[in-house]
Amino acid sequence: MKTVFTSDLTPVLDALAERMKLFVPRRGADHFVFKPYIPGDAGGDFNNIRTCTPAKEFLFPLRELTAVFPEPAQPPAAEPFAVFGLKDCDLRSIAVLDKVFLEDEFEDPFYAERRRHMFTVATDCCDPGESCFCNVLGGAGHPEGGFDLAVTKLKAGWVIEPGTPKGEAFLAGHGRLFAAASDAQLAERDTLRSRTREQLAAGNADIRFKADIGVIVQDRYESAVFDEQAATCVECQACTRVCPTCHCFYLHDEARTADFAKDRIWDSCMRLSYAAVAGGANPRKYLGDRLRHRMMHKFAYFLERYGVNMCVGCGRCVDAEAGGIDIRVILRRLNEEFTTPARTKVAK
Amino acid sequence: MKHTLYQPVNARIVDIIDESPTIKSFVVVPETEFKFETGQFVELTLPGRGEAPFTPSSSPAMTEKMEISIMKAGRVTALLHECAPDTLVGIRGPYGRGYPVDDFAGKHVYIIGGGVGLAPIRSLFLTLVDRVGDFKSVVCRFGARSPQDFIYKKALFGPWRKLDGVDIELTVDQANGDWDGHVGVVTSILRPDDVDIADAVAVVCGPPIMMKFATKKLLEFGFPHDRIYLSMEKNMSCGFGKCGHCMLGKYYVCKDGPVFTYDQIETYPNIWD
Numbered sequence: 324m325k326t327v328f329t330s331d332l333t334p335v336l337d338a339l340a341e342r343m344k345l346f347v348p349r350r351g352a353d354h355f356v357f358k359p360y361i362p363g364d365a366g367g368d369f370n371n372i373r374t375c376t377p378a379k380e381f382l383f384p385l386r387e388l389t390a391v392f393p394e395p396a397q398p399p400a401a402e403p404f405a406v407f408g409l410k411d412c413d414l415r416s417i418a419v420l421d422k423v424f425l426e427d428e429f430e431d432p433f434y435a436e437r438r439r440h441m442f443t444v445a446t447d448c449c450d451p452g453e454s455c456f457c458n459v460l461g462g463a464g465h466p467e468g469g470f471d472l473a474v475t476k477l478k479a480g481w482v483i484e485p486g487t488p489k490g491e492a493f494l495a496g497h498g499r500l501f502a503a504a505s506d507a508q509l510a511e512r513d514t515l516r517s518r519t520r521e522q523l524a525a526g527n528a529d530i531r532f533k534a535d536i537g538v539i540v541q542d543r544y545e546s547a548v549f550d551e552q553a554a555t556c557v558e559c560q561a562c563t564r565v566c567p568t569c570h571c572f573y574l575h576d577e578a579r580t581a582d583f584a585k586d587r588i589w590d591s592c593m594r595l596s597y598a599a600v601a602g603g604a605n606p607r608k609y610l611g612d613r614l615r616h617r618m619m620h621k622f623a624y625f626l627e628r629y630g631v632n633m634c635v636g637c638g639r640c641v642d643a644e645a646g647g648i649d650i651r652v653i654l655r656r657l658n659e660e661f662t663t664p665a666r667t668k669v670a671k
Numbered sequence: 672m673k674h675t676l677y678q679p680v681n682a683r684i685v686d687i688i689d690e691s692p693t694i695k696s697f698v699v700v701p702e703t704e705f706k707f708e709t710g711q712f713v714e715l716t717l718p719g720r721g722e723a724p725f726t727p728s729s730s731p732a733m734t735e736k737m738e739i740s741i742m743k744a745g746r747v748t749a750l751l752h753e754c755a756p757d758t759l760v761g762i763r764g765p766y767g768r769g770y771p772v773d774d775f776a777g778k779h780v781y782i783i784g785g786g787v788g789l790a791p792i793r794s795l796f797l798t799l800v801d802r803v804g805d806f807k808s809v810v811c812r813f814g815a816r817s818p819q820d821f822i823y824k825k826a827l828f829g830p831w832r833k834l835d836g837v838d839i840e841l842t843v844d845q846a847n848g849d850w851d852g853h854v855g856v857v858t859s860i861l862r863p864d865d866v867d868i869a870d871a872v873a874v875v876c877g878p879p880i881m882m883k884f885a886t887k888k889l890l891e892f893g894f895p896h897d898r899i900y901l902s903m904e905k906n907m908s909c910g911f912g913k914c915g916h917c918m919l920g921k922y923y924v925c926k927d928g929p930v931f932t933y934d935q936i937e938t939y940p941n942i943w944d
Contacts, residue, residue, distance in 0.1 A: 389677035392718065392761055428926070429676060429911040544940065571915035574677070574908055578719030583761075585677060585716070590914070598916055600906050601723065601745025604879060606944040616918070624921035 327494055327501035328508050330480040333365045336407060338497050343403035343442060346381070348374055354642070357381075357406060369476060370408045372452045373637050377567035378413040379420060381406060382437045389433065389574070390585040398433065405442035407474075412457045412637040414445055414469035416567030422629040423570055433587075442489065445470040447512075448519050454638030456527045456651055460536075462636055464519035475512045482512050530651060532658050536632065540622040543657040549618070550611030552653050555646040558610065560591035562640035562648070563617070568633045571597075592617055618653060676911055679716045679761025680705055684754055685736065690822035691815075694787055695752055696728065696740040701762055707731055709798040710769025710791055710902065710930045714910050715739060716761035717754070723747040724766075724907040726929065728790040728823075730797035737762075740790035740822060766910035767929050770795050770874065770900060776805045779866035783885045785814040785857050785877030789822050791902050792876050796831070803836040810866050811839040814857030814881065818843055818850045858884045863892045876902040883943040886933060896934035903928050903936070 329335055339345050345360035347367030354375035355368065381404070388398065417438075424434035445466035448455070457464065466473040471490035475482045482504050485491040494501060532539060563569040573590040576583065590597065593613050599605040607613045625633035634650070641649050682705075686698035699715075707713065709731050716722040723745070729738035743752045754760075772795075780799060784792040792811075799809050815821040821828075821841070832839045842853040842860045853860055857877070873894055875885045882901060889899050905917035905924040912926030920939040922928065927935075936942050 390679065392679055392716075393681045393759060395678055423913055427912065429913070431913065432676065570913065572909070573914065573916070574722065576716060576719055576721050583716075583718035585679070585722075587677070590916070592915060598906050598918075600904060601748055602742075602878075603745075604904075604944065606905075606941060619920075620915075620918065624918070627921045 326482060326484040326504040326509065328480055328482055328504040329501050331365075332474075332481050333363060334500050335481075335483070335497070336360060336365060337362050338500065339405050339407070339442070339444070339493070343405050345405045345407060348408040351375065355408075357408070360407070367408070370410075370446070371450045372448050372455060373410040373412055373639070374408070375565065375639065375642070377565055377637075377639060378406065378409055378417060379567050379570070381441060382417070382420060382434055383424070383570060383572075386586055386588045387433060388584055389587045392583055392585075394582060398436075401436040401440045403440045403442065405444060407444040407446070409443050409445045409466075409470070410448055410637075411445065411462050411464060411466045412635040413567060414443065414466055415457075415462065415635040416637070417443075418469055419568040419625075419629075419631060419633055419635070420570060422631065442493075443470045444472045444474060446473070447475045447516060449476070449515060451519060451523050451526060452638060452642075453526070454641035454651075455523060455636070456530065456638055457636035458520065458523040459527050459530050459532075459651075459654075460632055460634055460636035462523075463516075464523050465516045475515065477508060477511050477515070480508070482508050527651075530655060530658075532654075533661050533663060536654065537623050537626045539657050539661045540618055540654075543660055544615070544619070546657060546660055548653060548656045548660065549615035550609070552648055552656070553610035553614040556593070556610045556614065556648055557646045558593060558595065559645040560593050561643040561645060562650075563591040563593055564589065565639040565643045567637055567639065568621070568635060592620070614648070614653075618650075618657075676909075677763070679714070679722075679763045682760050682762050684756055684758045684760060686756055687754070690740060690824075691820045693744075693820075694740055694742045694822050696738050696822070697751070697754075698736055698738050699760060699762065700736045704734065705737065705762060705765075706734060707737075707765035708769040709772060709794045711765035711767050712907065712910075712925075712929055713737075713739070713762050713764035713766070714907075715751070716763065717747060717750055718759055718761060720750050721747040722761070722763070722908075723751075724910070724925070726769075726791035726794065726902070728793040730794060730801065732798070732801060740787060740793075742787040764910055766907070766925050768927065770798075770930055772798055775799070775872050777807065777870075779807045779871035780809050781866045781871050781873045782809065782811045783813075783857060783861065783873065783875045783877070783889075784811070785881040786816070786820065787822065788877030788881070788902070789813060789827075792874070793823055793826075795874065800831075800834055800837065803834065806836065807870060808866065809837045811837070812842075812857055812860050812865070813839070814842045814844070814860075814877070816844045817847055818852075819847075856884070857881060858888045861885070861888050861892075868893055872898045872900060874900045874902075879904065879943045890933075896937060897932045899933040901931050901933060901936070903931055903942075905929075
């Protein structure tokens with residue numbers, strides 16, 4: 324199935340909403356959040372950039388029942404759902420979570436169930452935000468993979484590209500809504516995408532890494548930058564909450580009327596007692612230690628283990644920070660400190 | 672849907688043994704068969720109250736029940752210490768990689784333990800003595816704060832020391848009563864000729880400070896880094912390498928450990944914190 328064009332997105336989203344629960348972006352005070360779709364309402368408020376809240380909420384909710392005992396209860400089966408307005412950074416963050424919850428030795432049954440039922444409709448970014456730095460971490464500003472459908476908003480109308488058999492089947496099943504995209508429309512898409520790429524490059528022109536980020540971050544393990552940058556941290560943990568790839572959780576036991584429950588709740592490695600053991604020992608007592616661990620996990624440990632960075636450059640943590648900590652500044656400072664080892668002369 | 676990762680197996684506490692002023696052993700009978708390998712750990716749930724990770728102290732060969740020695744150290748362990756027999760508990764697991772006993776065959780096994788660290792060691796010890804002929808020797812050096820603080824006193828002061836192929840020496844930080852044995856920290860009774868290092872593996876389990884200095888001593892003796900087996904204590908929660916609490920560098924202690932060889936982790940700073 325080829326890329327298609329439609330002048331009106333409303334019937335497309337209505338068709339999706341007929342088949343499954345659909346979420347679309349809505350404008351909040353100064354950001355976007357996903358809300359359930361109201362039929363006939365097109366794409367909600369079209370989001371030029373990613374929402375404020377992370378896409379992980381759809382797959383790995385803030386709080387989730389994972390076990391009931393003594394009498395085990397079957398968890399409710401997930402239902403098909405679609406999300407419209409996911410961005411490239413969202414898709415890449417889902418790919419990161421897939422590594423942990425799906426492709427790892429232990430598949431997480433709850434994540435897997437939701438993931439199998441998720442239909443992803445991505446849209447291109449336009450006019451990136453001040454905190455967007457995805458281009459530094461391999462992002463393009465438009466979806467490059469991991470979507471069922473990728474939608475580009477043109478001056479007039481929409482271009483839709485399928486990315487999976489699921490996406491193709493949807494387009495094929497609603498052929499009357501679409502025409503084949505013309506060369507002119509595809510050219511307009513290319514132009515818009517180039518413009519976004521250029522905006523991202525210009526916005527982050529001051530970040531020029533001397534080596535692979537993982538090499539720099541690991542090399543600067545002993546750097547004073549972590550303590551220095553953590554000095555204004557108020558331990559609000561917002562950075563880890565809004566982060567689309569952070570996936571720490573704790574298991575909470577609760578007595579109910581007739582039985583007991585075990586819930587899984589988001590946790591944060593920035594929390595003081597996060598890694599403390601029962602005897603009181605705590606490997607990361609200081610904020611700087613915890614900030615360093617967060618950076619090491621994102622750029623070194625995760626990369627070493629799973630082959631990708633655990634940061635997609637969405638900039639949500641920058642926007643959410645109560646203490647004004649900026650992950651781009653930390654990376655830039657570590658990069659400044661980094662010196663490549665002097666080359667030793669090779670004997671002739 | 673498969674959801675056994677999070678679902679505890681129901682179990683009953685059938686007996687509680689006072690081991691020391693701060694440590695009790697809980698004999699637990701799971702409702703359904705629950706197998707583990709020595710050195711692996713389980714998450715023990717006190718329903719509605721919380722859960723914590725423990726390495727069983729019983730032999731994996733004993734399948735109808737399991738023994739778990741618990742030091743009163745934090746919130747959940749304090750609650751467990753208040754439990755009486757017949758309490759319902761839950762067990763999740765087993766998790767992680769334990770001691771590679773088969774790799775120890777044909778070698779001297781040099782075991783250094785202290786305090787509640789003797790719990791995983793007891794499980795290993797019972798596994799080793801079941802097939803003691805497979806090993807050149809089983810040499811144990813155990814320490815405790817005082818004679819009363821030794822756990823498994825009955826076995827340790829008596830029958831274990833009489834076993835063929837087994838050599839056990841004990842020490843206490845502070846003597847009292849009729850203790851006529853060695854006094855000093857456990858590293859003070861380690862000697863380079865305890866085992867033939869060229870043909871030995873070392874196992875260390877105990878409080879972090881003891882593990883740190885015991886490892887240092889073993890390195891001084893010339894033990895190869897990949898033949899020092901360490902049971903790392905971290906805040907293991909989920910048990911399958913996702914929740915993040917027990918990270919040690921790139922490793923999840925719950926999944927890649929809890930038993931590590933020193934060479935796996937030596938490059939990470941502050942591994943003993």
